[in-house]
Amino acid sequence: MRVLLINSPYNKEEKIRKYRRVWPPIELLNISALFQENGIESDILDLNATPISMNKLQNVAKNYDKIFVSSEGIDRWQCPKLKLDEFISIAKNLSERNEVYIMGPTVSAFPREFLVKTGARAAIIGEPELTVVEIVNKGLNEGIEGLYFIKNGKEYFKPRKTLLDLNKLPPLPYEKLPLKKYKYELMGEKFFLFEASRGCPYACKFCAKRLMYNLGYRIKKAEKVVEEILNAYNRGVRNGYFIDLEFNVNIEESKKNVRRICKLLREERVDFKWACQTRVDSVNFDILKEMKMGGCDLIHFGIESGSERIMGMNGKLITKRQILQAIEACKKLGIRTVGFFMFGFFGEKLKNMLETVKFATSLDLTYASFNIATPYPGSEFYEMVKDELENFEYYDKEVKIEIIKKVISLAYKKFYLRPKLLKTLALTPKILDSINLFLSFSKEE
Template identity: 40%
Template sequence: MPARVLLIRHSYGEIVSRLGKRHNRRWPPLSLLICASWLEKEGLTVTVIDREIETFSDEAIFKLAETHDLIFLSSSDVDRWQCPNLDYDSFIRFASGFKNKGNLYLTGAHGTFYPEPFLKMTGAKGVIREEPEWTVKEIACGRPLDEITGLTYREDDRIHANPDRPPGSLDLLPAPAFHKTDLKQYYYELMGDRFTILEGSRGCSFKCTFCSLTMYGKGVRAKSSEKLIGEILAAKEAGARNIYFIDLEFTINKKLARDTCDFLIKNPMGLRWACQTRTDLVDEPLLQQMKRAGCVLIHYGVESGSQRILDSVDKRLKLEKIEEGFSLTRKAGIETTAFFMAGLPGETAEEREQTLAFAKKLNPTYASFHVANPYPSTKLGERFDTGEIFPEFCGRSEDDKNELKRFARRAFLAYYLRLGYILNHVAAGNPALWRRQARLFLSYL
């Protein structure tokens, strides 16, 4: 069995601008930290390098890799499983630089979507498809490769694709090895530093046509309340004071959400936390409970201000319900982030303007405007499959693509430069909020 294992999370730099400016998050590599914890429990020596915070050169990492028996390189950790970076060229260049490629395995969404191309482009030994923790453990513990599900690998100049791995119980995963990193170096611009992510569940029961769920497996798997609370305590002990629950829909399991809130209310630790969910999965009592438990921010995917477009992408949500959810969240005293997309199939210029108008009407604390991407394994991706790896946009001409980019930028500026928006936040008298919004705005320009 290998004795020394190197786990690496690749960094794409501070800003990705292929489809307009977008911040790469300086969030901990939660999945790799879970892998590290599991491997240490098996008696292995584990090194974790997160290139989002480490300053090692490529050459230094390649040299370090030569002293390890196995290397696992992640192209996207759990916070990017749903929406991976489309600019993967730097990942290919970095992965191709390892000399001992026979010990190199890739994890993340990129290889999951395109296992054979990524094997060929990088020269790696194998690609771990979908969630990596169980497969990483089995490889590191010396199980024969042909017996490991969820793995595509090369052997004798041939590429072998093993069957998919059935989703595992999240309660079986160990707590993240927070001691392998420094939470003081992680940051979420909408919350602050000493930051980490946690997850109470994986997967989603909704079927939006634009949303990629391949990494999560089918359905929703939730941790027990005891398991999640234990990980919250571990994060607090490691120095966290801001936590984002990375679940696709945190409140889809009401019992888990309420149990978590009850614990945090009864055991105040000074933690601030945020989550993502849908407006039809919250109600006034739950939101009030979340606020008392320390929730300061909720992310909502709105997508469009056109009911016709929402119906066409199978969002299964009415505009009125979205308005109600934002109103109740505001009433509870919780900040909101709303995500909007331009360029969904069949969308007209008039409907894009409806989206901007709806954003102003909802008046979230933060608003994000992006261009829709046809991710692989989604109905949107199947509709616009060109054979290209991670194609841009949805079958549009160059003029249309440029127009969508211009709209996203114009919508951003039009939203944040409203006099009423500025005056409302000045009147709120929250200097910390002003600073966060100013940093976010200036970084976009």
């Protein structure tokens, strides 16, 4: 049995193309590790890192018994891709001559529609690792959790209850991915993704986590995390990003694990820098100091809005004071920060958007990213507004999309063209290269 795992590429017109960003599909690497443990031969084809023509792809596919095509890698499980033409084209073309299965967050939201569009044999709903291995071992079986298929006009689906134990994953076969291709514009090359936990205990209404993460929260032990980092390090990786929804959750078990990861990395004395995403109310100076000593170089903070009323209405229960304290602590420790903001929430008016712009430009962030609040299928936001939606990409019943785009353009210009920021960055040309990427979004589309 030979299996091919495919990570489909971004559509050429997507904004991600403006970034010099290529992130690895580590969920496919997990699957390949499980296959290896089960004596199943597999390969990974990451079409984001190594694009090939459809003709060549069809020729490659001839050598495999089963093919699994992912619509989005794990880096997009929280915020699924909105344009899936490339994915549909690949799955449809391969389905004509091969046994093809499809997976990903958008597939999980609309499995029947994507089976019809692609002609694939079945869809994997939710986190894919265990389901994919069971399909290869058992075939198309209605008893497999997480498997959706249609037979004689009847739909079959059994929700996945047994979740992947992150601590029992076999060693990851890094050699199956083109490690030299991966990079993150804010961390550089020699880059890879790591996972220290899966899931999130918080309830932000704009997050589509339930499609892929279920409702639980699982921690990968520090020793396992650092072992994976060192294995990648020995293959040339020097920069990493923890893809966890929240790297440092505000519970004792999580904080203890984060401290342990940092301690182990310090003890190894490796030249390894890393980034993560966490909440402003989950960090303080002491934990940030330990993270810095363990190699933390950059933190993503989801700030979302400058209006506490809007944050509260959308389940982001943080305060401006907490935001200021977290950013100030990072600044003192020399940890770079990215603040993420969104416009077009349910209940948001133009004055609230302008309040966000004013607040963002008052913060001492290293970078800021301004985006449209998207009602992703699978999110509570989507359920609240789905009957009014004309386009999945935005909700504009309160402020029209043309105005939202103008506000975003204004936010980018006001943030990155501040005299104080420009003066600070004038002596750091490498950072200016990264700033140019963000400025490309200041143009209205």
